[in-house]
Amino acid sequence: MIDVIVIGGGPAGLAAAVSARDNGAEKVLIIERDTCLGGILNQCIHNGFGLHRFKEELSGPEYASRYVEQLENIEVLTDTMVLEVTPQRVVRAVSRENGYIELEAKAIVLAMGCRERTRGAISIPGDRPAGVYTAGAAQRYLNIEGYMVGKNAVILGSGDIGLIMARRMTLEGAKVHACVELMPYSGGLTRNIVQCLNDFDIPLYLAHTITRIHGKNRVEGVTIAKVGPDRKPIAGTEFDIECDTVLLSVGLIPENELTRGAGIPIDRRTNGAFVYENMETLSEGIFACGNVVHVHDLVDYVSAESERAGAAAAKYALGSKAAGRVITVENGEGVSYTVPQYIRPENCGKTASLFFRVRNVYRNVRITVRNGEKLVASFNREHMAPGEMESIVIPVSLVGDAEKLTVSIEEVK
Amino acid sequence: MFDVIIIGGGVIGSAAAYELTKYNLRVALFEKENDIATGTTKANSAIIHAGYDPVPGSLTARLNVRGNELAHEICKKLDVPFKETGSVVCAFGEEDDATVKKLYERGVQNGVPGLRILNKEELRALEPNISEDATSALYAPTAGVISPWEYALAFAETAVVNGLELHLCEKVTDIKENTVVTEKGEYGAKYIVAAAGVNCAEVEGYVKEPDFVLKANKGEYFLLDKSAFGIVNTVVFQCPNKNGKGVLISPTVHGNIIVGPNAEGVSDKTDISTTAQGLDFVRNAAYKSVPSLNLSANIRNFAGMRANTNEEDFIIRFVSPQFLSLAGIKSPGLASAPAIAEYVCELLKDAGLEMSKKETYTDSRSVIRFKELTAEEKNALIKKDPAYGRVVCRCEIITEGEINATFKTPIPPVSIDGVKRRCNAGMGRCQGGFCAPRVLDIIHKNTGIPKEKILKDKEGSYVLSGGAL
Amino acid sequence: MAKLICIVCPKGCHLTVDETTFEVVGNNCPRGAAYGKAELTSPTRVITSTVKVEKGDICRCPVRTKGAIPKGKMFDVMSALRKVTLVSPVKIGDVVIPNVCDTGIDVIATRNV
Numbered sequence: 001m002i003d004v005i006v007i008g009g010g011p012a013g014l015a016a017a018v019s020a021r022d023n024g025a026e027k028v029l030i031i032e033r034d035t036c037l038g039g040i041l042n043q044c045i046h047n048g049f050g051l052h053r054f055k056e057e058l059s060g061p062e063y064a065s066r067y068v069e070q071l072e073n074i075e076v077l078t079d080t081m082v083l084e085v086t087p088q089r090v091v092r093a094v095s096r097e098n099g100y101i102e103l104e105a106k107a108i109v110l111a112m113g114c115r116e117r118t119r120g121a122i123s124i125p126g127d128r129p130a131g132v133y134t135a136g137a138a139q140r141y142l143n144i145e146g147y148m149v150g151k152n153a154v155i156l157g158s159g160d161i162g163l164i165m166a167r168r169m170t171l172e173g174a175k176v177h178a179c180v181e182l183m184p185y186s187g188g189l190t191r192n193i194v195q196c197l198n199d200f201d202i203p204l205y206l207a208h209t210i211t212r213i214h215g216k217n218r219v220e221g222v223t224i225a226k227v228g229p230d231r232k233p234i235a236g237t238e239f240d241i242e243c244d245t246v247l248l249s250v251g252l253i254p255e256n257e258l259t260r261g262a263g264i265p266i267d268r269r270t271n272g273a274f275v276y277e278n279m280e281t282l283s284e285g286i287f288a289c290g291n292v293v294h295v296h297d298l299v300d301y302v303s304a305e306s307e308r309a310g311a312a313a314a315k316y317a318l319g320s321k322a323a324g325r326v327i328t329v330e331n332g333e334g335v336s337y338t339v340p341q342y343i344r345p346e347n348c349g350k351t352a353s354l355f356f357r358v359r360n361v362y363r364n365v366r367i368t369v370r371n372g373e374k375l376v377a378s379f380n381r382e383h384m385a386p387g388e389m390e391s392i393v394i395p396v397s398l399v400g401d402a403e404k405l406t407v408s409i410e411e412v413k
Numbered sequence: 414m415f416d417v418i419i420i421g422g423g424v425i426g427s428a429a430a431y432e433l434t435k436y437n438l439r440v441a442l443f444e445k446e447n448d449i450a451t452g453t454t455k456a457n458s459a460i461i462h463a464g465y466d467p468v469p470g471s472l473t474a475r476l477n478v479r480g481n482e483l484a485h486e487i488c489k490k491l492d493v494p495f496k497e498t499g500s501v502v503c504a505f506g507e508e509d510d511a512t513v514k515k516l517y518e519r520g521v522q523n524g525v526p527g528l529r530i531l532n533k534e535e536l537r538a539l540e541p542n543i544s545e546d547a548t549s550a551l552y553a554p555t556a557g558v559i560s561p562w563e564y565a566l567a568f569a570e571t572a573v574v575n576g577l578e579l580h581l582c583e584k585v586t587d588i589k590e591n592t593v594v595t596e597k598g599e600y601g602a603k604y605i606v607a608a609a610g611v612n613c614a615e616v617e618g619y620v621k622e623p624d625f626v627l628k629a630n631k632g633e634y635f636l637l638d639k640s641a642f643g644i645v646n647t648v649v650f651q652c653p654n655k656n657g658k659g660v661l662i663s664p665t666v667h668g669n670i671i672v673g674p675n676a677e678g679v680s681d682k683t684d685i686s687t688t689a690q691g692l693d694f695v696r697n698a699a700y701k702s703v704p705s706l707n708l709s710a711n712i713r714n715f716a717g718m719r720a721n722t723n724e725e726d727f728i729i730r731f732v733s734p735q736f737l738s739l740a741g742i743k744s745p746g747l748a749s750a751p752a753i754a755e756y757v758c759e760l761l762k763d764a765g766l767e768m769s770k771k772e773t774y775t776d777s778r779s780v781i782r783f784k785e786l787t788a789e790e791k792n793a794l795i796k797k798d799p800a801y802g803r804v805v806c807r808c809e810i811i812t813e814g815e816i817n818a819t820f821k822t823p824i825p826p827v828s829i830d831g832v833k834r835r836c837n838a839g840m841g842r843c844q845g846g847f848c849a850p851r852v853l854d855i856i857h858k859n860t861g862i863p864k865e866k867i868l869k870d871k872e873g874s875y876v877l878s879g880g881a882l
Numbered sequence: 883m884a885k886l887i888c889i890v891c892p893k894g895c896h897l898t899v900d901e902t903t904f905e906v907v908g909n910n911c912p913r914g915a916a917y918g919k920a921e922l923t924s925p926t927r928v929i930t931s932t933v934k935v936e937k938g939d940i941c942r943c944p945v946r947t948k949g950a951i952p953k954g955k956m957f958d959v960m961s962a963l964r965k966v967t968l969v970s971p972v973k974i975g976d977v978v979i980p981n982v983c984d985t986g987i988d989v990i991a992t993r994n995v
Contacts, residue, residue, distance in 0.1 A: 033804065036939075045944035045992065046930045051891045059930055061944050061993035065974055081804035092788075094812075096802035100791040118844045120636070120713040125687045128715065130869035130876055134846040141850055143932055146942040147864060147877040171931060171960050172882065190887045190894035195927060199953065211689065217873030233689075244878065257808075260640075383896060881941070882934070882964070 003027045003317040004310070005091050005105040007082050007258065010039020012290020013111035014067035015303040017074050019310030020109070025317050029075045029103070031082055031093055037071075038064030039113055040136070041299065043143045046164050048191075052300035063299060085110070085262045087283050106317035107285045109309050110259055110273070114252040114291040116161070122250055124156075126212040131219030135161040135249040139168070148172060150245025154222050155179045156210050158186040158193070159387075160297060162249020167196035177241050180205045180224055182231055185361045187251075187387045189297060209233060210246065219244050252295045262286065269337035270294040277343045277352055278312035278322055279305065287313045294339045294355065297389050301355070322347045327399065332370070332408030334359050336386070343405070351393045358409055361385045368410050369394055371402035380412060415439045415578075416766065418593045418602035420585050420616055422446070423454040424561060424750045425742055426608035427568035432754035433761075434575035435776075436768045441602070442569070442577055443595055445584035446871055448831045449824060450565035453610045454747070455834065456685065456717025457632070458661055458671060459561050460648055462745040463500060463553035465520025465528060471726045474523045477745045480752035481555055484564075487751055491567035491778040493560060494666040500556035500648035501531065501540060503547045503702060509652035513551045520553065527554040542644050542703050556648055558666045561747055562834040566824065567778055568750075573823035574775045581824075582872070588619040591735050604761055606737045611682045611720045613728075613740035620736045626723040629682035630743075631716050632674025633691040635699075638710040638842045641670045649702050660698040662706065667809075667837060672699045672708070674717070685716045712842050719743040729756065731764065780836075781818060784810040805855070806848040808841025813855060820859040827860070829853060830870040849876070886921055888914045926950035929959045930992075933978060938970030938995035945978050946992055951985040958983045970995045 003025040006017045009032030017030045036042065041049070044060030051057055054066065080095035091103045116134035131150055133141075138149045139161065151174050155162045158181040166176045179197055184207045186193050197204050205224065211233045212223040226237035254272040264283045267274045272293035273281040279289050289309035290302045312322070324346030329338045338356040345352070354369075362384040369377045369392070376398050384390060392407075399405070417433055419426045422444030433440045446452070464478035488495035504513045513530060520528045529552045536543060536550045573579055580595070587594035591601050609616040614627040642664060651659025662672050675694045692714060699706055722728060722741035727749070732738045737760060739753060746753075762768045783791065783801055794814070795802040801814030819826050819835040826832045829839065829852050838852055839845030845852070853876060857864050865877045888895040890913045897908045899918040906918035920926060928950050932942035951959060959982050966978055972995040979989040 033807065042993070045932060045946075047928050047946055048891070057891075057928070059944055059946050059992040062974055065994065079803060081807065081810075083804075083810065094791065094795070094802055094804065096795065096799035099795040099802055100788050102788075115843050116846055118712065118842075118846055120711050120844055121709075123635075123687075123692060123711055123714050125689045125692060125714070127686045130874035137846045137849060141877065142882075143944065144940065144942065145850060145854075145864075146881045146932065146934070148879055148882065149876070150878045168931075171929070171956065190896075191889035191891075194887050195889045199927070212686075216683070217871050218875060388894070882932075 002029050002103060002105045004029070004107045004109060004313045005103060006030045006109040006111055006310070007085065007091070008032065008039065008111035008113055008292070009034070009037040009076065009078065010111065010113050010290070011041055011064065011067070011299045011302045012113065012292070012306040013039070013109070014064065015306035016109045016111055016289055016310035016313065018067060018070045019307040020314040021074055023311040023314035025314035027075070029077065031080050031091070032076065032078045033081045035079045037068050037076065037078065043136070043139050045143050046168070049299050052298070053303055082258060085258045085286070087262050087286070089285055107287065107313040109313050110281070110286065110288040110292055111290050111306065112255045112258060112292045114254045114295055116248070117251040117253055119248060124210055124213055127215050129213070129215040129218050131215065131244055132213060132246045132248065135159070135165045135247045138247050139165055142168060142172065148174060150174065152177060152243040153245040153247055154210070154241055154243045155247045155249060157181060157249035157251070158188050158204065159249035159251060160188040160192055162247055163188045163192040163196040165247055165249070166202055167200065170200045170202070176200070176202050177243055178203050178205055178224070180208045180210055182209045182227060183207065185385060189387060211238065213246060219246055222246060252291065254292045254295065256292060259288065259292070267337065267341060269331070270339060274342065275340045276322065277340050277348050279309035279340070280312060280316070280322060284321070285316050294337065297387065301389065301391070327402055328404050329354065330404060330406045331356065332406040334362065334409030335407050338407050345396050345399055348396045350397070351395055353391060353393050354407060355389055355391045356407055357386055357389055358384045359386060362409055364412055365409050366412050367392055368408050370406045370408065371400065371404065376402070376405065384409070415441045415600060415602040417604045417606060417761065418443065418600060419606045419608060420593070421608035421610060422449045422565070422569060422581070423452050423608060423610050424450065424565040424568070424747055425610070425739055425753055427565040427572065428750040428754035429606055429608060429757045430572035430577045431568035432751070432758050434572045434577050435770055435774050436758070437771055438768065440572070440577050441580060441600065442572070443580045443583050443585050443593065445582070447582050447827050447868070448834070449569045450562040450834060451871065453717055453719060454565050455562045456715050457561060457744070457747060458663065458674065459558055459665055460500070460661070460663065460748065461495065461557040461559050462748040463520065463556040464523050464525045464745070464748070465516050465551065465553055466745070467523065468725065469519055469522035472729060473727050473745065473749070476727065476749040476752040476756060478524050479755070480745070480749035483751035484557070484559065484748065488559065488564070490776055491571060492780050493564050493567045495557055495559045496666050497555060497557040498647045498664060499552060499554045500650060501536060501550040501552050502650040502652055503536065503543065504549045504652050505544070505546050505701065506548060509654060510549050512652045512654065513549050516551050520551070525553060525555065528552065539647065540645055540649060542705055543649065544702055544704055547702070558648065558663060559747070560666050564747070564750070566835065570823040571775060571778055575771070579824065585616065588736065590733070602735070604735055604737060604764070604766055606739065606757055608739045608742070610742065611718045613720055613738065613742070617732055617738045617740055621732050623740070625728055625741060627682070628721045628723060629679055630719045630721040631677045631679045631685065632719060633687045633695055633716040634671060634673030634714065635692070635695060635708055635711045636665070636713040636715070637670040637672065637708070638712050639668045641707055641710040642668050644670055644703060644706060651698070651702055660695050662699055662703055667840065669712070672706070682718055685718055687714045687716050691716070712844055727753070729753070731760070734764070737761065781815060783812045783815055805851050806838035806841065808843050809837045811836055811838040816852060816855050817859060828868040828870050828874070829856070829876065832856065884922060886918055888917050890914060890917045925953040927953050927956060929956055931960060931963050933963050933966040933968055935968040935970060935972060935995050938972065940995055943968050943972050943995050944992045945989050947982065948988045948990050951982070951987050955983050955985060959989070963989065968995070
C-alpha cells in the first residue's frame with residue numbers, strides 16, 4: 001500500500017509530494033502524464049517565478065528543478081496517464097512501460113492543474129481556419145518545439161500567458177498588432193502589461209472583443225468591436241486587423257475530470273473541488289491543490305498551498321484524521337470565491353489562510369471578514385483587481401463560535 | 414478506361430464507391446480536397462433519420478427508409494459508431510399537434526417501423542428535461558445518431574480495399590462525353606457518377622445546363638461538452654411550422670450534445686462561417702425545447718452547407734447517356750447514403766453496365782478504440798504495442814497507438830483534422846489545445862512530412878509559419 | 883510626476899516618480915525605488931528565450947540573461963542567441979554567452995538538458 005499518491009508532477013504535485021515525505025509519509029508516488037516532471041513550468045521560460053519562495057527571479061524550468069532536486073525517496077511514474085480515481089482511493093493508470101495498472105493509496109493528492117479556455121468556450125463567430133491557438137499551445141510550439149505559429153498576431157484576452165506570448169513572439173520577430181480584452185480592465189498582472197505590451201508599443205484594447213475571424217484555410221484577419229457594459233459588441237464600432245494568427249488567452253479551467261469521476265463535489269465558482277483548510281476535498285483522504293482547485297497567478301502560492309495539502313495527506317496516511325466543527329466561508333460583496341470554502345478551526349493551529357478573487361478593480365478599500373453583522377477581521381488594500389489573487393490570514397482566536405464567515409470588499413470608513 | 418468514375422468523396426460518393434466495388438468493375442473516385450468527408454458530410458446534424466418526413470411516394474421517402482435500415486447493418490459490419498437513440502418531434506400547441514399527426518401518417522405510409530404519438534406525460538417520461546410547453550410528440554424508435562465522417566471513411570476505405578482507385582486533391586474541371594478532365598489529367602469512363610454535394614449544379618453544368626436551381630443553405634451549430642450529455646436521450650426535433658423547421662438537440666454518438674441548425678440561404682456556397690446572429694437564433698430556438706440547456710458548455714461552433722434546390726425531392730437521373738447526376742442531396746442524404754448507392758447500381762445496370770458481383774470482396778472493417786477495451790484487453794494491447802500505453806488526447810483518451818494506426822488504414826490522413834476524423838484525437842473539450850502539437854509530431858514521424866508543411870485541415874491551412882528556429 | 887507600474891516582482895506596485903529628483907512613492911520595497919529611478923534614467927530588462935541544443939532529449943534549451951540588460955539591446959541579444967547551438971549535456975546555470983553584447987551580463991541556461 002502506498003501512503004500518498006500525487007496525481008500530476010507540475011508545481012503543485014512536486015511541492016505536495018516533497019511535503020508529504022517531509023511530514024512522515026514513507027511511500028510517496030508521483031504520477032505524471034508527460035515524459036518529464038515540471039508540468040507547464042517547462043514551457044514557461046520567462047522569469048518571475050520564485051520571488052516569494054526563493055527570493056530569486058527564476059524561469060519556469062529553474063523553479064521546477066528546485067523541487068525535482070528534492071525528490072529523494074519519492075517514487076515517480078512519468079509518461080503515465082491516470083484514467084480513474086475512486087473514492088476508495090484506488091488509482092487506475094496506463095503507460096507504455098507498465099500497461100494498465102491499479103494502485104491503492106492511503107491518501108491521494110489531486111494536482112492535475114488546469115487547461116485553457118478555447119474558441120468554442122466563447123463562441124467567436126466567423127471562419128474556422130488554422131491559425132487560432134490558445135496562447136499555451138503557441139507557447140509549447142515555440143518554447144519546447146522551436147517553431148513559430150505565425151508572423152502577424154492578434155491576441156484575444158489579456159491573461160498572463162497571452163501577454164507573455166505577445167512579448168515572446170515579438171522578440172522572435174513576429175508583429176503583434178493588438179491585445180484585445182473584453183473587460184474594461186486587464187486580466188493579467190499589471191507588470192506584464194508594462195513589460196510585454198508597453199515595451200513593444202502593442203496596443204491594448206480594453207472593453208473590446210473579436211467579433212469575427214476571417215480566412216478560409218489560414219487566418220487572414222479579425223474584426224474587432226467595442227463592447228458595452230453588457231459586454232456585447234456595439235454596432236458601428238467595428239474595425240479590421242489583418243493577421244495570420246489569433247492567440248486566445250481567455251481564461252483557465254481547472255482540469256477536474258478525475259475529480260468528477262470520483263464523485264467529489266465541485267464548487268461552481270472555482271470549477272475546482274470544495275476544500276477544507278487543509279486542502280482535503282469533501283471525499284475523505286483525497287486532497288487537492290494548485291490550479292486544479294482554483295486558478296492561481298503566482299506559482300509561489302501554488303507551492304505554498306500544495307505543501308499544506310501534502311502535509312495533510314501525509315498526516316491522514318499516518319492515521320490522523322481531521323475532524324471537528326465546520327465553518328462555511330461565503331463570498332460577500334465584491335468577492336467571487338474563497339478557498340478554502342470550509343474551515344475546521346480545531347484543525348487550523350493559530351491562523352487560517354484564505355485565498356480569494358475580487359469581482360472588480362478597487363482602490364483604497366478594506367477586506368472584511370464578518371460573522372453575520374459582527375466584524376471578525378478587516379484588512380486595508382490600496383489596490384485590488386480580479387487578475388490578482390488576494391490572501392488574508394485570520395487568527396482563529398477571533399472566529400469564536402461562528403458557523404459562517406463572510407468575506408466582502410467594503411469602503412473604508 | 415474505367416467502368417465508373419465517381420466525382421466527390423463525401424458520404425454519397427463514398428457509399429457509391431463501396432457498393433460499386435462489390436462488382437467486377439474498375440472504379441475511380443475523384444475528390445478535390447485532401448481527404449474524404451471534408452464538405453457537407455463533416456458538418457451536419459449527424460442523424461440517421463427514420464423517414465417520416467419526406468413526402469410519401471417520393472424518391473427521398475423510399476431511399477431514407479431503406480437507408481436507415483441499411484445503416485443498422487453496415488455500421489456493425491464496418492465498425493462505424495452508430496446508436497439507435499430514437500427521435501421525437503415535439504409539438505408546442507394545437508397547430509403543432511396536428512402536424513405531429515400528419516407526420517405520423519406520412520411515416521406509416523413511408524413504411525417507417527414503430528412510430529408512436531406520445532402524449533405530454535409519455536414525452537416527459539422519455540425526455541425529462543423537455544419544456545413544460547411541449548404538448549405531444551412523434552416518437553420514431555429507429556432514428557439514430559452516427560459519426561458521419563467515419564461512415565464516409567468506412568465506405569471509402571472498404572472500397573479502396575476492394576479495388577477503388579482513389580484520387581484525392583484532384584478537382585474535376587470538365588466532363589466531355591466519356592472523359593473526365595481534372596487538374597492533373599484526363600480519364601475515360603463508361604459511366605460517370607457525380608456526387609458533388611453543394612457543387613452538384615456546377616459539375617452537372619459540365620455536361621448540360623442544370624434544370625434545377627441550387628439554393629445553398631447554411632446551418633450553424635453548437636457542440637457541447639460531454640458534461641452536458643444526458644440533457645436529452647433521443648434526437649429532439651421541433652415541429653416544422655410557419656416560423657421554420659425549428660432546431661434539434663441531440664446526443665452525438667461520441668457522447669456530446671449537438672444543437673442546431675438554423676437555415677440561411679446564402680449566395681456563396683463556400684461560406685461556412687458562423688455568425689453571431691445565426692448562433693443567437695439557434696440558442697433561442699433551442700431553449701424552447703429544453704429551457705435548462707447549458708450552452709455555456711459549448712466546445713465548438715461550426716456551420717455546414719446544404720445542397721438544397723428548388724425541388725423537394727432528391728434529383729437523381731441520367732443527364733446524358735454516360736452521366737448520372739446525384740443532385741440536391743440534402744437532408745436526409747446522410748441517412749439515405751447506402752440506399753442511394755444501391756439505387757446508383759440499379760440505374761447503371763438498367764443503363765447497360767455489365768455488373769457481376771466479385772467472388773470475394775471485403776465487407777468488414779475494424780477499429781481499435783482503446784478506451785472501450787477491458788483492463789485485460791488494454792494490457793494485452795500495450796504489451797503488443799507500447800504506443801497504446803501513451804495517452805495523447807487526454808480529453809477523449811486517445812492513445813498514440815490509435816493515432817499511429819490511422820496511418821496504416823487504406824486512406825491515411827494528411828492533416829491534424831484528418832487524424833481527428835479517424836480516431837477522435839482533438840475532438841474533446843480542449844479542442845486539440847493540448848494534443849495538437851503532439852499529433853503534429855506523430856504525423857511527422859509517420860509520414861516524414863516536415864512539421865512546417867503539416868496542415869490543420871485543407872490545403873493552405875498550415876499550422877506553423879516556418880521551419881524550426 | 884511619472885506614473886509607473888513596478889515590474890520588479892509580480893506584485894505590480896503603482897509608483898509615482900518625480901522626474902527631476904527621481905524620488906519614488908508607492909513602492910513596497912527598496913527594489914521598487916531603484917526600479918522607478920532606473921526606468922526613467924536607463925531602463926533595463928531581463929531577456930528570456932531559447933537556443934538550439936543538439937543530442938539532448940529536447941531540441942531547445944531555455945536561457946535568460948543573468949541580470950537585466952539595457953532595454954535598447956533586447957533585439958541585439960535575441961540576434962546573438964540565434965547564432966548559438968549548445969550540445970547536451972547542459973546544466974542549469976551554464977554560461978551560454980558570456981558578457982552578451984558587451985552588456986557585462988552573461989546568458990545562462992535555465993534547464994538541464
